[in-house]
Amino acid sequence: MAGRGAPTFLKRQKEQNRLARAQAKREARQARRDSRAAAAKSGEEVPYEELSPEPTEQDPAPDDSPEGSPEP
Numbered sequence: 001m002a003g004r005g006a007p008t009f010l011k012r013q014k015e016q017n018r019l020a021r022a023q024a025k026r027e028a029r030q031a032r033r034d035s036r037a038a039a040a041k042s043g044e045e046v047p048y049e050e051l052s053p054e055p056t057e058q059d060p061a062p063d064d065s066p067e068g069s070p071e072p
Contacts, residue, residue, distance in 0.1 A: 007015070 006012075
């Protein structure tokens with residue numbers, strides 16, 4: 001039957017890693033909120049750089065080869 005007994009060691013490790021990543025994400029989000037609030041209180045403008053630092057499918061990384069030169 002499903003749901004009986006304790007989870008296996010690897011499943012437990014995976015769950016703990018997932019919870020740790022989620023907690024780190026929450027803390028980072030809160031730190032960003034706090035820094036934006038502090039900057040707004042002091043009158044500074046905060047750049048919004050938290051969009052997506054990693055390239056996505058819609059944002060392909062540029063290739064190093066110059067345009068128009070054929071691959072050897």
